[in-house]
Each structure stands twice: as structure tokens, then as C-alpha cells.
Amino acid sequence: MHIPDGFLDPWICAVMYIISAAVIGYSARKLKGKLEGPQVPLIGIVAAGIFAAQMLNWPIPGGTSAHFVGGAIAGILMGPYAGCLAMASVLTIQCLVFGDGGITALGANIFNMAIVDVFVGYWIFKALRERNRDVSLFLAGWIGIWLGAIAAGIEIGVSSIFAYGLTTTVSVMGIWHGVLGIVEGIITMLAVRFVLVRRPDLVPVQKEVMA
Amino acid sequence: MELKEELRKWRTVLIVIAAMILVSPFFAWAAEVVGYAEPLENAAEHLGAIEHEYAIISGIIPDYTIPGANPYASTIVAGIVGCLIVLCLGFVIGKALEGK
Numbered sequence: 001m002h003i004p005d006g007f008l009d010p011w012i013c014a015v016m017y018i019i020s021a022a023v024i025g026y027s028a029r030k031l032k033g034k035l036e037g038p039q040v041p042l043i044g045i046v047a048a049g050i051f052a053a054q055m056l057n058w059p060i061p062g063g064t065s066a067h068f069v070g071g072a073i074a075g076i077l078m079g080p081y082a083g084c085l086a087m088a089s090v091l092t093i094q095c096l097v098f099g100d101g102g103i104t105a106l107g108a109n110i111f112n113m114a115i116v117d118v119f120v121g122y123w124i125f126k127a128l129r130e131r132n133r134d135v136s137l138f139l140a141g142w143i144g145i146w147l148g149a150i151a152a153g154i155e156i157g158v159s160s161i162f163a164y165g166l167t168t169t170v171s172v173m174g175i176w177h178g179v180l181g182i183v184e185g186i187i188t189m190l191a192v193r194f195v196l197v198r199r200p201d202l203v204p205v206q207k208e209v210m211a
Numbered sequence: 212m213e214l215k216e217e218l219r220k221w222r223t224v225l226i227v228i229a230a231m232i233l234v235s236p237f238f239a240w241a242a243e244v245v246g247y248a249e250p251l252e253n254a255a256e257h258l259g260a261i262e263h264e265y266a267i268i269s270g271i272i273p274d275y276t277i278p279g280a281n282p283y284a285s286t287i288v289a290g291i292v293g294c295l296i297v298l299c300l301g302f303v304i305g306k307a308l309e310g311k
Contacts, residue, residue: 044301059241176250
């Protein structure tokens with residue numbers, strides 16, 4: 001889902017950079033001077049875990065596959081603002097150090113995976129966790145990545161290189177990532193449960209300050 | 212040292228991260244075997260956009276592989292380097308936002 005250089009028209013690159021910079025700036029301002037104790041190293045640890053997990057491409061035969069993205073996990077474990085900063089860190093390093101995702105498309109990639117996936121995932125979890133925690137985690141992972149993929153489909157679909165084929169790009173991204181996103185939902189549920197069993201102290205902390 | 216104490220609490224999670232890095236070369240190999248392609252690339256191919264793809268910055272470890280090195284070893288090195296950089300970057304951000 002990392003958009004390379006050359007796919008997006010310059011205007012859409014610029015718009016996505018502006019939106020992403022604004023949300024990152026807002027997130028940093030919301031958290032400034034508020035992190036305490038275990039929250040301080042949390043951004044780094046979650047970012048490292050997500051980076052490692054993103055290296056594991058799912059080997060699904062047939063030429064259409066994906067890898068885990070993890071924005072919803074970041075948002076759920078740390079709240080959306082810190083989650084956004086962690087995901088943006090991962091995407092920036094992937095772009096600059098590993099050439100994964102283009103520098104011109106970094107604003108768009110951050111929007112899709114560090115903003116849409118993180119905030120949508122967090123909101124779904126927050127809205128449904130009282131009813132059924134596991135279902136809320138699954139839906140957060142699934143719908144978060146699905147909407148992130150649709151956002152990517154819109155960005156490439158309004159670009160001239162894709163012949164303004166918005167219907168095609170949104171359907172391809174939406175349908176495939178809608179199906180593959182089920183795996184993302186399952187991993188999100190298992191990973192958050194795994195972390196919470198080990199660090200149950202994180203949840204109340206997150207509720208008070210980071211959300 | 213507070214950070215050391217904190218990292219000790221995260222031991223299991225850090226072990227899982229290390230394990231993911233260790234198995235990553237097998238996933239890279241399997242991806243090659245099955246002809247891994249993401250929906251984004253398929254859409255680009257379908258609409259003739261794929262030939263416009265390029266990379267302004269290919270990075271110091273392009274595509275998670277060190278040119279000329281053993282592909283298995285270089286994927287592991289890429290994983291370790293990437294995880295350490297994002298871990299440090301995350302710590303710096305966390306420190307910068309820490310309450311006084």
C-alpha cells in the first residue's frame with residue numbers, strides 16, 4: 001500500500017503533505033508535556049514492532065497479497081495521537097532508508113496508514129469495546145486498513161498517470177484490501193490481546209492521557 | 212536507569228520483534244515464490260501506470276536488501292537496522308513530549 005514516486009499528480013502530493021503535516025503537528029501539540037512513565041518509551045517500542053511486522057509479506061499465491069500495516073494497533077495501544085506519530089515514524093524511515101514508498105507520496109502514505117488507519121481503528125475500538133472487546137479489535141483492524149486503502153485508491157484515481165480511472169482504482173483497492181483486511185483484523189485482535197496480557201497497566205494510562 | 216527498567220518489562224514483546232526479524236528472510240523468499248504483488252501494483256498495471264513508477268530516494272538499503280550481499284543475511288540486517296532506527300526515533304519523540 002506504499003505509493004511510490006511517479007503515481008500521484010503534484011497537486012495531490014502537495015495536498016496530502018499539508019493535511020498530514022497538520023495532523024502530525026496537532027497530535028504532537030496534544031501530547032506535548034503529557035507523556036509520563038511507561039508512555040515515554042511506548043512510541044518507540046510500538047513503532048519497532050510495527051516495522052518488523054510490516055517486513056512479513058503474506059505469501060498468498062495468485063499475485064494479489066499484502067502485508068500487515070498496523071495503524072489500528074498503534075492507535076488502540078497508545079491513543080490516536082501517539083499512534084499517528086509512531087506510524088509516521090515507521091513510514092518516514094521506510095521511505096528514506098529503504099526506498100519503500102516515494103518521498104513525493106510520503107504525505108499520502110502517512111495520511112492513509114498513519115492517520116486514516118490509526119484514527120478510524122481507534123474510534124471503532126472506542127465505540128465498541130464495551131460491547132465486545134475482541135470484536136471491536138477485529139473490526140478496528142479490518143475497517144481501518146480498508147478505509148486507508150480506499151483513500152489510497154482515491155489519491156491514485158484522481159491522478160493523470162492512472163488515466164483518472166477513479167472507479168477502477170477505488171474498486172481494486174477497496175475490494176482486495178477489504179478481503180485481505182480480514183487478516184489485518186485478526187492480527188490486530190491477537191496482537192493487542194498479547195500486549196494487554198503482558199502490560200495491563202497500559203490501558204488505564206492510555207484512557208486518561210493519550211486519548 | 213529508568214529506561215532499562217522499562218525495557219525489561221517489555222522483554223516478551225522485544226523477543227517477539229526479534230523473532231519477526233529472524234523469520235523475515237523466509238517471508239521474503241516465499242513472497243518471491245508466489246509472485247507477491249499488492250492491489251496497488253495490480254491497479255497500476257491495469258491502467259498502464261506501472262511504467263511511471265520510480266524512486267527519487269532509493270535509500271541506503273533499497274528494498275530491504277544490501278546490494279551484493281547474501282539476501283537472507285541482508286534482510287535480517289535491514290530488519291535490525293530499521294527496528295533500531297524507529298525505536299530510537301520513537302524514544303526521541305517520547306522524550307520530547309515527556310511532562311516535566
